[in-house]
Amino acid sequence: MEATVYFNPSCSKCRTVQSILAEQGIDAHYVEYLERSPSREELEKVMSLLGIDDPRQMMRTAEATWQELGLEGASREELLDAMVSHPVLIERPIVLLGDRAVVARPPERVLELLDPAGHPGPPDRPLDHGVGSG
Numbered sequence: 001m002e003a004t005v006y007f008n009p010s011c012s013k014c015r016t017v018q019s020i021l022a023e024q025g026i027d028a029h030y031v032e033y034l035e036r037s038p039s040r041e042e043l044e045k046v047m048s049l050l051g052i053d054d055p056r057q058m059m060r061t062a063e064a065t066w067q068e069l070g071l072e073g074a075s076r077e078e079l080l081d082a083m084v085s086h087p088v089l090i091e092r093p094i095v096l097l098g099d100r101a102v103v104a105r106p107p108e109r110v111l112e113l114l115d116p117a118g119h120p121g122p123p124d125r126p127l128d129h130g131v132g133s134g
Contacts, residue, residue, distance in 0.1 A: 001026075001097060001098055002026075002027045002028060002029055003021060003026050003028040003029070003095055003096060003097040003113070004029050004031060004095070004096040005017060005018070005021070005028050005030050005031065005094070005096075006031050006033045006046070006092055006094040006095075007030040007031060007032055007033070007092065007093055008033070008034055008092050008093075009032065011093070013092065013093060013104065013105060013106070013107050014092055014093040017093045017095060017104045017107045017110050018030070020107060020108070020111065021095075021110065024111075024114055026097070026114070028095075033087045033092075037083075037084055037085070037087040038083075038084070038087070039084065040081070040084055043055070043080055043083055043090075044080070046058065046094060046096065046101060049096055049099065049100060049101035050094070050102070050103065053076075054076070055076060055079035055083065056079065058090065058094060059079065059083065059089050059090065060088070060090070060091050060092075063089055065086050065089055066089060069082055069086070071089075091103050093105075093107070095110050097113040097114075100112075100113050101113070
């Protein structure tokens with residue numbers, strides 16, 4: 001099964017997820033969403049896979065663009081439109097695998113997708129939450 005990763009090559013957390021997937025032998029399609037903004041329909045699908053209704057849960061609310069656009073009190077529809085127009089607002093990395101997805105912050109959250117029971121990683125490989133920041 002191939003994963004899809006909403007990816008920014010300049011982001012260290014994205015690169016860490018890329019390494020984790022490679023180590024686990026998972027093929028992935030990397031969507032450089034800053035180059036080609038996802039459609040509203042794609043964002044709705046991602047939200048569904050993440051199991052969220054509020055777009056804020058997959059948005060970079062500390063981004064300057066968030067403040068510039070005055071999105072604090074924006075509606076769901078306005079937030080989705082803002083992400084299409086300003087993809088820098090999309091949190092990264094987001095990893096989709098099958099019918100599940102995670103916002104991989106920290107990057108080790110991607111391991112949740114590899115364990116069918118939804119546990120945070122294979123039992124023989126505990127997570128190291130002390131990995132550097134990005």
